[in-house]
Amino acid sequence: MKIRDIRLSILSVPLRVPFKTALRSVSSVEDVVVEILTDSGETGFGEAPPTGVITGDTTGAIAGAIQDHIAPKLIGRDIEEFETLLKDVQAALVHNTSAKAAVDIALWDLYGKHLGLSVFRLLGAARREIETDITISVNDPEVMAQDTLDAIRRGYRTLKVKVGVEPSLDVARLLAVRAAAGPDIQIRIDANQAWSPKQAVRILEEMERKDLGIELVEQPVKASDLDGLAFVTSHSPIPVLADEAVFSPQDALAIMQRHAADMINIKLMKCGGITNALRIISAAEVYGMECMLGCMLEAKISVNAAVELACARQIITRIDLDGPVLLKEDPIEGGAIFREKQITVSDAPGLGISGIRPGYTRPLFDNYV
Ligand SMILES: C[C@H](N)C(=O)N[C@@H](CCC(=O)O)C(=O)O
Ligand SMILES: [Mg+2]
Numbered sequence: 001m002k003i004r005d006i007r008l009s010i011l012s013v014p015l016r017v018p019f020k021t022a023l024r025s026v027s028s029v030e031d032v033v034v035e036i037l038t039d040s041g042e043t044g045f046g047e048a049p050p051t052g053v054i055t056g057d058t059t060g061a062i063a064g065a066i067q068d069h070i071a072p073k074l075i076g077r078d079i080e081e082f083e084t085l086l087k088d089v090q091a092a093l094v095h096n097t098s099a100k101a102a103v104d105i106a107l108w109d110l111y112g113k114h115l116g117l118s119v120f121r122l123l124g125a126a127r128r129e130i131e132t133d134i135t136i137s138v139n140d141p142e143v144m145a146q147d148t149l150d151a152i153r154r155g156y157r158t159l160k161v162k163v164g165v166e167p168s169l170d171v172a173r174l175l176a177v178r179a180a181a182g183p184d185i186q187i188r189i190d191a192n193q194a195w196s197p198k199q200a201v202r203i204l205e206e207m208e209r210k211d212l213g214i215e216l217v218e219q220p221v222k223a224s225d226l227d228g229l230a231f232v233t234s235h236s237p238i239p240v241l242a243d244e245a246v247f248s249p250q251d252a253l254a255i256m257q258r259h260a261a262d263m264i265n266i267k268l269m270k271c272g273g274i275t276n277a278l279r280i281i282s283a284a285e286v287y288g289m290e291c292m293l294g295c296m297l298e299a300k301i302s303v304n305a306a307v308e309l310a311c312a313r314q315i316i317t318r319i320d321l322d323g324p325v326l327l328k329e330d331p332i333e334g335g336a337i338f339r340e341k342q343i344t345v346s347d348a349p350g351l352g353i354s355g356i357r358p359g360y361t362r363p364l365f366d367n368y369v
Helices: 059-074 079-091 097-115 119-123 139-152 166-183 197-209 226-235 249-258 274-287 300-312
Strands: 003-020 026-037 042-049 128-131 134-136 158-162 187-188 212-220 239-244 263-266 291-292 317-320 332-334 338-341 343-344 352-358 361-364
Touching: 003 059, 026 059, 026 239, 026 300, 042 097, 042 187, 042 300, 059 079, 059 097, 059 239, 059 343, 079 139, 097 166, 097 274, 097 300, 119 274, 128 239, 128 300, 134 166, 139 158, 139 166, 158 166, 166 197, 187 352, 197 212, 197 226, 226 249, 249 274, 263 274, 263 317, 263 361, 274 291, 274 300, 291 300, 300 317, 300 332
Parallel strands: 134 158, 158 187, 187 212, 212 239, 239 263, 263 291, 291 317
Antiparallel strands: 003 026, 003 361, 026 042, 128 343, 332 352, 338 343
């Protein structure tokens, strides 16, 4: 099976409600879709969101990285050279993890299709079903309480509550969310780097004093402040999960060796795809550090790849793969089945994606060349 061409397009899907974090506010997904076309007629699908505030990757940069640097290394080559192809994607240029992730995902899809095996089976097949949390955007406390009620009505049992915009409101936000949720709903919070280390410890101690029952706090401080993260981890009464601080397997190892966080959030878009995510997972298995498998604001092509990985490995104990359920519609055909919180992995060859419904994509290079 030889790679004939790589096609790029933009997938556009509106969100149910605006997604708001301490870093950004958006109302639709506008992701780059990668299709690797082969001489046997099989297509490998990948996707990359331009989450500039976290990865630094913009739509134009993702397109340029793939078109000018990655695609020329792959075209004409056989999928049987799988390991070398994966290495060549990572070596094509530095950074640009979202572009690499999209192509890496599409190569895993093709390889599974070539072997007639689903990726989750290829990687370990630990389980067929996982349960995702759902994000509650940062807003005024009353709006967040209403969003909490809506999420519970939809059947969610774990909420990922965004905080960090006007931190003085964060405890009030959580009081409102807990009052709306009742005692049995699991609540995790994500500050998206908004707090200083001392401020983080103060806020987390207050949340603990008020008995808010917070499971964990995600990325309390700046991504680059590893000392600050370690300070919060050693002083916080609430476990700390590193997100923006961990892109590469090397970042993950550094955190594990220093115990700068209690857990790690693995995202394909930060580490460059399934291949590097597997390296982080191996390190986590060695260190016995539980991981979350998370996503950016992504549709079901790349989130589906994360589902395959999450279903393959038991060290993934927490799931934040709510991208598809935040969308108004799901235009992706095939792949995992999302019944709100309950996600069932596809066992079709590769990633099981068969196509995208018409009307949701437009050719990318109309805009970017
Ligand atoms: C969508 C997911 N629940 C989430 O919150 N992911 C990120 C933010 C992603 C984005 O801004 O697109 C996170 O910080 O965990
Ligand atoms: Mg996060």
